[in-house]
Amino acid sequence: MKRLAVLLAVVLALFAELAGAQAIEPLPFKDHAQELRFQHLTAQLRCPMCQNETLADSNAPIARDLRHEVFRLMQAGRTDDQIKQYLVARYSDYVLYDPPVNPTTWVLWFGPLLILLAGAAVVVVTIRKRSRSGAPPPAIDHGDDW
Amino acid sequence: MTPELGQLALILALLLALAQSILPLIGAWRGNRALIAIARPAAAGQAAFVIVAFALLVWAFLHFDFSVAYVADNSNLALPWYYRIAAVWGAHEGSMLLWVLILNLWTLAVAAFSRNLPDDFVARVLGVLGLVSVGFLTFILFTSNPFARLLPMPADGGDLNPVLQDPGMTFHPPVIYMGYVGFSVAFAFSIAALLGGGMEQAWVRWARSWTNVAWAFLTAGIVAGSWWAYAELGWGGWWFWDPVENASFMPWLVGTALIHAQAVTEKRGSLRAWTILLSIFAFSLSLLGTFLVRSGVLTSVHAFASDPRRGLFILAFLAVVVGGSLLLYALRAPKVAGGKSFAVVSRETAVLVGNLMFTVAAAMVLLGTLFPLIGDAFNLGRISVGPPYFGFLFPLLMAPVVLLLPFGPFLRWGRGEPGVIGSIALRAGIAALACAIVAAFFVHGRARALVGVASAVWCVVGTLLYVYKRYREVPAGRRYPAEMAGMLLAHFGVGIFLAGVLLSESLSVTRDVRMAPGDTQTIGSYSFRFDGVKQTSGPNWTGSQGAITVSRDGSVVGVMHPQKRTYTREQVQTESAIDPGVTRDLYVALGEPMNPNDLGGAWAMRLYVKPFIRWLWAGGLFMMLGGFVAAGDRRFRTRRVADSERTMPAATNAGERLAAARESHA
Amino acid sequence: MSRLLPFFAFLALCGLFGFGIWWNSHHDQTAIPSPLINKPVPDFALPELYDPAKVVTRKDLLGQPYLLNVFASWCIECAVEHPLLKTAIPALGIKLVGYNYKDQPGDAKAWLARHGNPYQVLVADVTGQTAIDFGVYAAPETFLIDAKGVIRYKRIGPFTPEVIEKELKPAIAALAKESQ
Numbered sequence: 001m002k003r004l005a006v007l008l009a010v011v012l013a014l015f016a017e018l019a020g021a022q023a024i025e026p027l028p029f030k031d032h033a034q035e036l037r038f039q040h041l042t043a044q045l046r047c048p049m050c051q052n053e054t055l056a057d058s059n060a061p062i063a064r065d066l067r068h069e070v071f072r073l074m075q076a077g078r079t080d081d082q083i084k085q086y087l088v089a090r091y092s093d094y095v096l097y098d099p100p101v102n103p104t105t106w107v108l109w110f111g112p113l114l115i116l117l118a119g120a121a122v123v124v125v126t127i128r129k130r131s132r133s134g135a136p137p138p139a140i141d142h143g144d145d146w
Numbered sequence: 147m148t149p150e151l152g153q154l155a156l157i158l159a160l161l162l163a164l165a166q167s168i169l170p171l172i173g174a175w176r177g178n179r180a181l182i183a184i185a186r187p188a189a190a191g192q193a194a195f196v197i198v199a200f201a202l203l204v205w206a207f208l209h210f211d212f213s214v215a216y217v218a219d220n221s222n223l224a225l226p227w228y229y230r231i232a233a234v235w236g237a238h239e240g241s242m243l244l245w246v247l248i249l250n251l252w253t254l255a256v257a258a259f260s261r262n263l264p265d266d267f268v269a270r271v272l273g274v275l276g277l278v279s280v281g282f283l284t285f286i287l288f289t290s291n292p293f294a295r296l297l298p299m300p301a302d303g304g305d306l307n308p309v310l311q312d313p314g315m316t317f318h319p320p321v322i323y324m325g326y327v328g329f330s331v332a333f334a335f336s337i338a339a340l341l342g343g344g345m346e347q348a349w350v351r352w353a354r355s356w357t358n359v360a361w362a363f364l365t366a367g368i369v370a371g372s373w374w375a376y377a378e379l380g381w382g383g384w385w386f387w388d389p390v391e392n393a394s395f396m397p398w399l400v401g402t403a404l405i406h407a408q409a410v411t412e413k414r415g416s417l418r419a420w421t422i423l424l425s426i427f428a429f430s431l432s433l434l435g436t437f438l439v440r441s442g443v444l445t446s447v448h449a450f451a452s453d454p455r456r457g458l459f460i461l462a463f464l465a466v467v468v469g470g471s472l473l474l475y476a477l478r479a480p481k482v483a484g485g486k487s488f489a490v491v492s493r494e495t496a497v498l499v500g501n502l503m504f505t506v507a508a509a510m511v512l513l514g515t516l517f518p519l520i521g522d523a524f525n526l527g528r529i530s531v532g533p534p535y536f537g538f539l540f541p542l543l544m545a546p547v548v549l550l551l552p553f554g555p556f557l558r559w560g561r562g563e564p565g566v567i568g569s570i571a572l573r574a575g576i577a578a579l580a581c582a583i584v585a586a587f588f589v590h591g592r593a594r595a596l597v598g599v600a601s602a603v604w605c606v607v608g609t610l611l612y613v614y615k616r617y618r619e620v621p622a623g624r625r626y627p628a629e630m631a632g633m634l635l636a637h638f639g640v641g642i643f644l645a646g647v648l649l650s651e652s653l654s655v656t657r658d659v660r661m662a663p664g665d666t667q668t669i670g671s672y673s674f675r676f677d678g679v680k681q682t683s684g685p686n687w688t689g690s691q692g693a694i695t696v697s698r699d700g701s702v703v704g705v706m707h708p709q710k711r712t713y714t715r716e717q718v719q720t721e722s723a724i725d726p727g728v729t730r731d732l733y734v735a736l737g738e739p740m741n742p743n744d745l746g747g748a749w750a751m752r753l754y755v756k757p758f759i760r761w762l763w764a765g766g767l768f769m770m771l772g773g774f775v776a777a778g779d780r781r782f783r784t785r786r787v788a789d790s791e792r793t794m795p796a797a798t799n800a801g802e803r804l805a806a807a808r809e810s811h812a
Numbered sequence: 813m814s815r816l817l818p819f820f821a822f823l824a825l826c827g828l829f830g831f832g833i834w835w836n837s838h839h840d841q842t843a844i845p846s847p848l849i850n851k852p853v854p855d856f857a858l859p860e861l862y863d864p865a866k867v868v869t870r871k872d873l874l875g876q877p878y879l880l881n882v883f884a885s886w887c888i889e890c891a892v893e894h895p896l897l898k899t900a901i902p903a904l905g906i907k908l909v910g911y912n913y914k915d916q917p918g919d920a921k922a923w924l925a926r927h928g929n930p931y932q933v934l935v936a937d938v939t940g941q942t943a944i945d946f947g948v949y950a951a952p953e954t955f956l957i958d959a960k961g962v963i964r965y966k967r968i969g970p971f972t973p974e975v976i977e978k979e980l981k982p983a984i985a986a987l988a989k990e991s992q
Contacts, residue, residue, distance in 0.1 A: 024737030024752045026660040039656060046530045048844055048949040052388055052445050054532070057381045061914065062949040065940050090947040092847040097532025099517075104526040108517045112510035112539055119502045127495055130416065130487045423818060430822075443832035445841055454837040461833065465826050472819040479815060516825075519832045528844050 023059050027071050034074065041080050042067055045087065046095050054097065149214050149293040152202035156293075159195035159246075160283040162188050167276030170269035174342070182265050185272040189257045192279065193250040200247045203234055203292055212303050215296035216240060222303040224686035224714050225311075232316040233306045238440060238456075239292035241319060245436070246282045248320070248327045249275065256331055256356070263352055267345070270338035271331075278330055281463040289456045308687070308711070308719035314374030322367025322394055326432040328360020329397060332404065333429035336422045337471055340478040347484070350412045350421060355777040357408060357425075358632070361401045362773025368394055369766035380720045380735045382656060382754045384762065387536040389444040392515045393435030396508045400428045403504035405773070406497045414559055415485025416494055420501070422479055430468040431508070437464055443519060489561040496550050496557050507543040511536065548601050548644065551637055552608020555630075556615075570611060578604040589653060598648025605641030609634055632776025636769045643765025650759035660740060662748035669755045671698050672732060677705075679736075679745055687711040687719075690745060692736045696725065708736040708751075731756045843968040846947050853880075853961050854945035858935035861912050861920060868935050870961060877964075877987050878907035880955040881931070882943065884915045885923035887951040893970035897930045900976050904984055910934040913943055913951050956980065958987050 029035040042056035047063040055063050055070070066087065073083045087095050099105045166188035173181025203216075207230040212218040220233045220240070235244040253275045260268045286292070309315070332353050339349035371394065376384040385391060404424040411421040438444055441457030488494040514531045521529040552574050556566050582600040589595040613634060616625045626634070655669050663678035677693040689711035696703045706723035713719060725732040737750030848854075853870050860866045881897060883890040901908055910931030912920045917936060937943050946955070956965035965983040967975065 024658055024735060024750045026658045026750055035657070044532075044534050046532065049842065052386075052532075057383075061940075065944060069941075069944055089847060090944060091949065092527065092844055092947075094528045094530055094844045097530050098534035099529050099531060104521070105517075105529065107520070108513065108529075108531065108535070111513050112506060112543070115509050116502075116506045116543070119506055123498050123502050127488075127490055127498065130494070131489050132487075419815075426818075437829070441829070441833060442836055442841075443829060454833050457829075457833040461826065461829050464829075468822055469819065469826070472822055476815040476819055516828065519828060519835075522835055522839075523828060523831050 023055075023057055023063060023067070025064070025067065027067075030075075037080070038071060038074060041074075041083065042070060044097050045070070045084070046097050048091050048095055148202050148205060148211070149295060152199045152206075153287075153291065153293045155195045155199040155202065156283060156287055159192050159199065159250075160280065160287065162192040162195065163276050163279040163283055165276075166192055167273045167280055169273075170276075171273035171341075174266040174269045174273070177266070179265075182269040185269040185276075186257045189250075189253050189272050189276070192276070193254045196243075196247050196250045199293075200234075200243055203240060203243060204231060206293075207231065207234055210303070212301070213295055213297065213299040214292075215294045216292045218296050218300050218303040220304065220306050222305050222686070222714060225306060226685045228316070229306055229311050232310065235319045236306045236310050239286070239290045241323075242282065242286050242290050243292050244320060245323055245327060246279060246286065248323045249279055249282065249330060252327055252331055253279070256334075260352075267338055267342060267349070267352075270341050271334045274334035274337045275330060278334075278467065281467065285456075285459055285463065289453070289459050305686075305713060305715045305717065308713045308717045309378060311713075311719075312374060312378045314370055314377060318367060318370040318374055321363055321370055325360055325362075325364020325367050325401075326394070326397060326435065328356065328363055329401060329425075329429040329432050331356040331360060332425045333471070336425035337474065340422065340471075340474050343478065347411060347415050347418065350408050351782065353425070354405075354408050354412060355779070355782040357401070357405055358773045358777035361398070361405055362770045362777065364394070364398050364401060365766055365770040365773060368398060369763050369770065372766075373763055376759075377722065377724060380722045380752075382654075382722075382733055382735075382752075382756065384759070387514075387533045389515050390435075390439050392511050392536075393431075393438050396511050396515075397428050397431040397435065399504050399508040399511070400424060400431055403501040403508075404428050405776075407501055410494055410497050411485070414488070414494060416488065417498070418484055419475075419479040419481075423475060424501075424505075426468070426471045426475060427505075427508075430464075430471075431512075433460075433464050433467065437461065438515070444515065445518075486560060488559070491557070491562045491564050491567065493554065493557040493559050493562065496554050500547050500550060500554075503543050503547050507540060510539050510543060514539075548605060548640070551605050551640060552611070554637070555609075555612040555633065570608060573611060574604050574608040577607040589649075592652045594648050594652035598645055598652070601648070602641045602645035605644065606638060609637045609641065627779060627781075629776045629779035629781065632772040632774070632779075634772070635775055636772025639765045639768025639770075639772060641765070642768055643762050646758050646761025646763070646765055650756050650762065653757040654759070655755045657753045658737075659751055659753060660748050661751050663746070665748075667753060669753060672703070672755060673697055674732075674734070674753055676749070676751070679739075679749060681745075682709065684711070687713045689721075690736065690739075692723075692734070692749065692751070694723070694734050694751075696732055703732070706732065706734045708734045710736045726760060728760065729758060731759050840969055842950075844949070846963070846966045846968075848947055848963050849966060851963060853955075853957055853963055854942075856942045856945065858911075858937055858942060861910070861917060861934045861936040864917075864936070868933060873909065873933070873957070874961050875959055876907060877956070877958045877984070878909050878933075880909045880911050880957060882911045882913045882946075882948050882951050882953040882955075884913045884951045885919040886915065887913075889970045890952045891927060893952050894927045894930075896971050896973065896976065898928055900971075900973060902930065904976075904981065906984055907932050911943075912936040913948060914938065914940040956983050956987075959991065 027035075027038070029038065039056060043054050045055040045066070047053050047055050047058035047060055047066070049060050049062045050058045053060075053063070055067055069087075070083055073086060078086070084096060093099060099108060101109050166185060169181045169188070170185035172178070173184070203214075205211075206214045206217050207221055208227060210217070210221070210223060216237065216239050217233075220236050221230050225233065233240070235241040253272060256275065257268075257272060260271070335349050335353035335356070339345050371391070372384045375386065376382065404421070404427075407417050407421045407424050410417050437457070437460040440453075441460060442453070443457060514535050517531050518529050521527060552570055553562075553567055556562070556570055578600040581603040582596045585596060585599040589599075613626075616630075657667065657669060659667050661667065661674075661676035663676055666673050666675045668674075673696070675695045675697070677695055679690045679692045682689055682691045689709045691707050691709045694706045694708070696706060704725050706725055708723040709721040711719045711721060720735055720737075722733055722735040724734075731754070733754035733756060735752040737752060739745050740748040740750060853873075855870050857867050857869045860868060879901065883894075897908065908931050910929075910933070912934065915923075915936070915938065917938070920936065940948075950968070952970050954967040954971065955963050958964050964987065965979070967979070971980070
């Protein structure tokens, strides 16, 4: 019974988190450009604790802490890449919604290109075959034959 | 008692579904008229029992029957009646029942509106739909029974997740299921055609309006879901590339390819095998979406509670349905490329290229969605794939489609005229360029906004040029057949959508601010004055409501009332205030009080100005409208097909000879 | 043959999903493997909970392996795990260091008074700033650190008797073997 109570509390806590999931937090930015940079950067980073939320959107305590950390590093003059590296060193590539291009992600980044090339080859072959075979196609518009 | 009746109704529905699937399929195979005749009554009976079961679940919710575990989990005494009805599909078990209900409504519609199709064909279609239903009813009865009892009965229930207590969420699931499940009809038609053989072209004409309606519903469902995310989640975003969203988007992409491919196959006889394959893909991806959301295989913001048993069941079902149909496709799909030939410059080519891009885009979304799982499987570490990935690749893949879009209607079947294409490109291009140059003065050189204006004008002007051409050249009454009007509406919608997406993405301004009563913040030409917070309450929540007066150039635009609600079970939910407009939305979300003990003091708040964001949903609605209008074309309401025509394998050849004869006359 | 291509692609997909179902019933989906494994413990200087004037640093803990257990009074699962820290962990004969994470010292002390204090050293990170260097994102989390100050193993989530048996014991045994 006690286990159930604990479980229930966890479930309720999760729900509360999802429901109130918003991260509205005024930070003392230097200027609007920095605020934009912050919004852009935190939208590309994943909250490590949440189901599937960005640092920008999550209301989880760790997301708040990491937002503050990003803000602090920004004030310290670090570049976006340095800030990303800082987080990756601590939380792994998992925090990047934009996975880096390396041998482990080649399939991800170049897979669609391969599929496109293969598909394009099939389309080209089909068109060539069909444009050579059979009677010459009609050249007159019937009006309804659109 | 009523819950047991509901369960009984489901069991009877399952038995009838078995009858509906097995007997007519055997009948059509053996040519047994009696067995074929069972299809329609069995479908009607199954639908009746599913409707009864669904009604009993609604009844249980309306009457607070907390002895039903599902009712107790998802509603309570304070929940208003309309959200108690929405709660029927607010969680896993009930949403599966809704799925089956909608499948039965589609089946019923097919049974009713197929009087003029060959009986054995209809028997096969209903049989396949019955098989799908067998799978889902078994799934409900064995793993997700919505009528399971909860004893002892609690005095009050839990709560429907407050996120779902919103009108958008009430409509979103039924509409999106109408789309998902609707693709089962195109699927069943194509499987019936494969089973029957010799009708690779005929089935497409019969299936086209069903596919268009399903696609239109899916479009509407995605628009509703996106609107809900925007209005309710309070993040101001409208698309997050979350696995659940992707699950609905992949069938849409393939469905879009399918409705175009069907046009080619129906009118010209080409791409027969491809159209069948796409029909299988579209429905398979709908099933896959159901699987992904419920198996817990992927992490998502709004996934259902996961259960490996359910995951295994759906996987087995998926393997049978999809694997079986793909095997059937491999064995029975038309081997010889049929239909009329076409030139390099022709509408067929344009549709093929479009199909390629849509299919590759769907594959890309699938790959990105599943890649974290692939990472686990091959021990590549835990990888996240999110908006930066999809947001980079998707526009690249769709660019050729947008570029081709205006030419589609102008390109003739078989052979298009390069001269016409050149002149359209010139005119739409000049219009796009001119508008982009004018826009440049307003958007301060933001490239994405300019691309948005140019691409929108490109699509809209290209479409309107064709509207004008038809107006000029064709006598009144024959100018815009429904099928064409639908296509034009949808293509017009693409332009509107593009403008909405690219303008709102590049021009939106978001500010998190601290505001004390009386403070004013300015964004662009709008100033937001905070007038304090007062306490308020609703049927099952209490909350704080802020008042923000927005003015522009000194005159008041409106007063906005964002809320922060606490529901009966202590869940906190933010209700954003939105001031809608054609050229911009103003959006205010209430955060936390800066001092938790001083609600009358300063609050954290998020202010947004989102130019043209409404256009993206408007564009989606135009596409949806196009789907419905096209489905209503009179051509699709087919005459009774002469038995001789359909049984003769040479039927399509005869049709082609006829068409050739007509052309030689012209 | 090319007609069978979609079928085979689908089979591969089914294999992947089957794997996914199996994987997720055996792994915690919220656990992110730490990139700090086999890296030195980050430098830190944290006050002791019961004696804030005394600061504990990385160097103070060198010389023998220890477990660093991240806990907090607001963390529900920490209370679930806590009895194991009092019985099963001391039985392993390893030093246990407590890391009180984002807690008010008063709350933490009251919680420890109620549940018992199994820690030989107990530091407090009230802001959670240092915890970011450790890659902590929730509580409980536990690090196994060797005598040279290198992180060898990390548990995300509460220990269970099974995890102690299957993961922690072998990891500690490996350390003992090295030191021989």
